[in-house]
Amino acid sequence: MLRERMPFHFIKLRKIWYALSILIIIPGLISLFTQGLNLGIDFSGGSLLDLKFNQATSVEQVRNVLQGFDLADASIQSSNETDFIIRTRELSEEENESIVTAIDSQLGGVTLQRSERVGPVIGRELIAKAIYALLAASVLMVIYISWRFEFKQGVAAILALLHDSLVVLGVFSIFQIEIDSAFIAAILTIIGYSINDTIIIFDRIRENLLNKKKGEALEDVINSSLWQTIARSINTVLMVEIILVSLFLLGGTTIRGMVLALLVGITVGAYSSVCFASPLWFDLKKQERRAKPGAARA
Amino acid sequence: MKWDKILKLAGVILVVAAVAVLSVVPLFPGVKWLPFANLIRQGLDLKGGVHVVLEAQDTPEAPVTDDRVKQAMAILENRVNAFGVAEPIIQQQGPRRIIIELAGVQDPDEAVGTLIKTAYLEFKTEDGTTVLTGRQLKNATDSKNPQTGQYEVNLEFEPDGAKAFAEITAANVGKRLAIVLDGNVLQAPSIDEPIPNGKARIAPYESLPEAHNIAILLRSGSLPVKLEVMEKRTVGPTLGADSLDKSVKAGIAGLIGIVIFMLLYYRIPGLVANLSLIIYALIVLMIFAALHVTMTLPGIAGFLLTLGMAVDANVIIFERLREELWSGKTLRSAIDAGFKRAFVAILDSNVTTLIAGAVLYYFGTGPIKGFAVTLTIGILASMFTAITMTRWLLHLVAGSNLVRNLKLYGA
Numbered sequence: 001m002l003r004e005r006m007p008f009h010f011i012k013l014r015k016i017w018y019a020l021s022i023l024i025i026i027p028g029l030i031s032l033f034t035q036g037l038n039l040g041i042d043f044s045g046g047s048l049l050d051l052k053f054n055q056a057t058s059v060e061q062v063r064n065v066l067q068g069f070d071l072a073d074a075s076i077q078s079s080n081e082t083d084f085i086i087r088t089r090e091l092s093e094e095e096n097e098s099i100v101t102a103i104d105s106q107l108g109g110v111t112l113q114r115s116e117r118v119g120p121v122i123g124r125e126l127i128a129k130a131i132y133a134l135l136a137a138s139v140l141m142v143i144y145i146s147w148r149f150e151f152k153q154g155v156a157a158i159l160a161l162l163h164d165s166l167v168v169l170g171v172f173s174i175f176q177i178e179i180d181s182a183f184i185a186a187i188l189t190i191i192g193y194s195i196n197d198t199i200i201i202f203d204r205i206r207e208n209l210l211n212k213k214k215g216e217a218l219e220d221v222i223n224s225s226l227w228q229t230i231a232r233s234i235n236t237v238l239m240v241e242i243i244l245v246s247l248f249l250l251g252g253t254t255i256r257g258m259v260l261a262l263l264v265g266i267t268v269g270a271y272s273s274v275c276f277a278s279p280l281w282f283d284l285k286k287q288e289r290r291a292k293p294g295a296a297r298a
Numbered sequence: 299m300k301w302d303k304i305l306k307l308a309g310v311i312l313v314v315a316a317v318a319v320l321s322v323v324p325l326f327p328g329v330k331w332l333p334f335a336n337l338i339r340q341g342l343d344l345k346g347g348v349h350v351v352l353e354a355q356d357t358p359e360a361p362v363t364d365d366r367v368k369q370a371m372a373i374l375e376n377r378v379n380a381f382g383v384a385e386p387i388i389q390q391q392g393p394r395r396i397i398i399e400l401a402g403v404q405d406p407d408e409a410v411g412t413l414i415k416t417a418y419l420e421f422k423t424e425d426g427t428t429v430l431t432g433r434q435l436k437n438a439t440d441s442k443n444p445q446t447g448q449y450e451v452n453l454e455f456e457p458d459g460a461k462a463f464a465e466i467t468a469a470n471v472g473k474r475l476a477i478v479l480d481g482n483v484l485q486a487p488s489i490d491e492p493i494p495n496g497k498a499r500i501a502p503y504e505s506l507p508e509a510h511n512i513a514i515l516l517r518s519g520s521l522p523v524k525l526e527v528m529e530k531r532t533v534g535p536t537l538g539a540d541s542l543d544k545s546v547k548a549g550i551a552g553l554i555g556i557v558i559f560m561l562l563y564y565r566i567p568g569l570v571a572n573l574s575l576i577i578y579a580l581i582v583l584m585i586f587a588a589l590h591v592t593m594t595l596p597g598i599a600g601f602l603l604t605l606g607m608a609v610d611a612n613v614i615i616f617e618r619l620r621e622e623l624w625s626g627k628t629l630r631s632a633i634d635a636g637f638k639r640a641f642v643a644i645l646d647s648n649v650t651t652l653i654a655g656a657v658l659y660y661f662g663t664g665p666i667k668g669f670a671v672t673l674t675i676g677i678l679a680s681m682f683t684a685i686t687m688t689r690w691l692l693h694l695v696a697g698s699n700l701v702r703n704l705k706l707y708g709a
Contacts, residue, residue, distance in 0.1 A: 029376050112534065113533070115406070115530070117530040118529045130617075133657050137657040140653045184662075185658060188658050189654065189673065190599070192650060192654030196610075199647040232610075236606070236609070238559065239609045242606075245601060247545065247549075247552065249548070251599075255541075255545070
């Protein structure tokens with residue numbers, strides 16, 4: 001009949017999940033504090049030039065031209081022999097133009113595929129907006145979950161989101177992958193997805209608690225709810241990942257950072273919904289009963 | 299076998315296939331909207347162009363006022379029109395900022411340079427010689443003449459301009475004097491009589507706003523405030539086209555992956571889910587076209603992501619269906635019970651994603667807003683198709699008795 005085979009007990013093994021989560025989060029946190037994030041020009045301000053050369057060109061050749069403009073420390077990144085992305089401090093319109101002209105004439109022809117210039121004020125505003133957005137989204141979601149379920153489930157879900165965001169930020173910090181404004185969209189989508197996933201499970205727990213057999217322990221109800229929804233959890237994350245992997249492999253470089261963040265975040269989000277949010281809620285619930293011994297005996 | 303159900307099912311499949319083909323392939327070149335995917339506006343990151351954020355800066359001579367920013371916008375609009383760009387966007391953001399978006403500009407750097415350079419106002423006689431410049435114009439105001447009831451623009455020249463103006467008008471009575479802004483003839487009124495005192499009147503105009511507009515342009519022979527480029531993004535047309543092409547390919551590959559997975563794992567319900575997934579994609583694209591949503595690269599990613607979430611609603615339902623079948627229900631009652639139970643879960647879970655979408659829309663700019671819009675539309679449409687379409691189609695398939703083996707429904 002109904003999922004009688006439950007290979008292990010999710011809640012009883014929760015210490016293992018917590019340990020696993022901490023093991024994933026700690027290196028990221030260390031990296032966040034020591035080397036921080038690689039903020040793109042969207043946040044830090046600066047200029048970006050995306051160039052396509054007519055002939056094979058080396059990073060040294062490009063750097064040589066830039067040295068003439070006092071830009072020896074510019075970051076030069078090439079995806080192949082003809083495509084280069086150059087990031088510098090903020091350049092004025094005239095500087096920008098003369099650099100492109102110089103590169104064009106000295107290195108045998110170049111097309112300016114993309115150019116971005118962001119002032120430091122805009123960057124600061126963007127960071128402020130991003131933080132407001134994350135706070136607003138979290139608060140609204142806790143309110144909704146508290147209304148539809150209970151406050152402690154809201155807290156567990158938000159802690160799971162924090163978990164997911166920390167993992168993604170950690171990965172981006174460790175590998176120093178550049179963060180642009182689309183990264184904010186990615187984080188909010190991950191949050192939306194992870195909560196979505198958590199709620200499907202909480203919904204099942206809510207339903208199973210209503211039909212609970214006498215004497216059935218809460219941890220067993222949660223465990224069987226998790227096993228009842230596990231196929232859905234895995235299938236859905238697979239489906240979203242099919243899309244993301246194809247976007248990552250075929251979708252071009254401009255959204256690769258965003259797709260990578262989504263890929264990491266949605267995988268972790270699926271994991272945290274099952275192995276972090278639900279056990280956490282169980283532990284929160286247990287505290288409540290300890291505080292009210294009368295209720296536990298009843 | 300129930301032939302009416304089978305016929306209905308075949309009808310649905312035919313209609314969906316026809317709409318799908320028509321929406322993508324231009325079968326009838328005469329009908330412009332007929333691959334309707336063409337109606338969806340492309341953002342600058344897809345078709346190439348320039349996005350500039352200008353900010354008015356205080357200077358001792360010209361502190362920023364609302365009026366000055368408005369004037370600057372009028373001048374910028376005039377200049378943008380000179381580029382001949384289709385659907386330019388010029389909007390004010392906050393008290394000091396102006397956002398300009400121009401699609402498909404060949405030389406974006408030159409465009410930005412032209413936009414913020416000081417405007418050049420000149421007066422030319424019929425033979426093309428410049429006789430006066432904006433520097434010599436003191437003021438231009440609009441008014442309604444109390445005697446004639448006509449709308450007019452009154453010009454007042456600086457002393458040296460007034461002297462030159464008197465000579466020119468005396469020498470050119472009956473001829474036209476062209477007023478040229480940045481090389482474009484704004485107007486060419488004819489000179490009725492010599493004007494000695496440097497105070498001229500251009501009339502009549504159709505309306506006061508028209509006269510007002512001309513007066514603004516004349517007054518602002520140069521930009522009334524200093525404008526700084528705060529942010530500038532340009533995307534070349536080839537890069538844009540390349541990004542679009544790549545994401546469409548990625549989307550198709552991902553879609554095929556999902557379709558195969560659903561078929562293998564859920565069989566008959568999977569087939570139904572695939573059909574409603576196609577219906578879902580068509581509905582969303584139609585809404586994009588109808589609402590004139592501007593599609594950006596993150597927007598496409600958001601749309602593709604909702605494909606995954608649209609399938610999720612189906613997955614929740616099918617998992618429930620399986621359980622109901624395992625508990626011994628008949629196919630039809632299992633379908634109904636499965637939907638009923640899955641609905642609450644789908645609703646609660648999607649509301650939270652909608653909250654994230656609304657927050658993104660509120661705080662986001664440009665492409666991020668686009669992402670939020672596509673995500674939100676996608677989630678709403680996916681709830682609709684999963685709950686109505688999938689259910690109806692599943693009942694049709696079950697009712698047709700084409701497949702009687704419950705194993706193929708997941709039992």
